[in-house]
Amino acid sequence: MAKKMQSGKFDLNDLAGQLQQMSKMGGMGGIMGMMPGMGKMKDQMAAAGLDDKMFGRQLAIISSMTKAERANPDILKHSRKKRIAAGSGTDAARSTSS
Numbered sequence: 001m002a003k004k005m006q007s008g009k010f011d012l013n014d015l016a017g018q019l020q021q022m023s024k025m026g027g028m029g030g031i032m033g034m035m036p037g038m039g040k041m042k043d044q045m046a047a048a049g050l051d052d053k054m055f056g057r058q059l060a061i062i063s064s065m066t067k068a069e070r071a072n073p074d075i076l077k078h079s080r081k082k083r084i085a086a087g088s089g090t091d092a093a094r095s096t097s098s
Contacts (some may be wrong), residue, residue, distance in 0.1 A: 012070040016062045019055050027052035060088040 001018075004010045025031055028045060029052070032038045045051070062070060064087030069076060076084070078092075085092035 012062050012065065012073060016059055016070075019059055019062075023052070023055050023059075027055060057088070057090060061085075061090060064088040 001010070001014065004014060022028070022031060026033070032041060032045070061084060064084045065073075069080065069084070081092045
């Protein structure tokens with residue numbers, strides 16, 4: 001995975017796999033609980049809206065994309081974003097960062 005990231009070949013399929021692994025480990029709370037001294041940080045992240053629901057939303061968005069869109073997100077234009085948002089149950093303005 002590190003080699004893929006270094007070579008610039010890390011795509012949304014890889015991100016989805018990483019999110020699923022993190023969810024299996026107990027989500028953000030479970031991961032933060034494994035790190036010493038992260039108790040306060042865990043509360044701050046929850047207050048900022050970075051919780052396990054975020055993983056679910058991201059996975060739903062990625063799952064609503066075609067194989068080509070997951071491999072190359074640069075092809076996402078407004079009409080594709082609307083379709084993905086409708087398929088994932090999110091808002092097109094919130095479903096992608098660009």
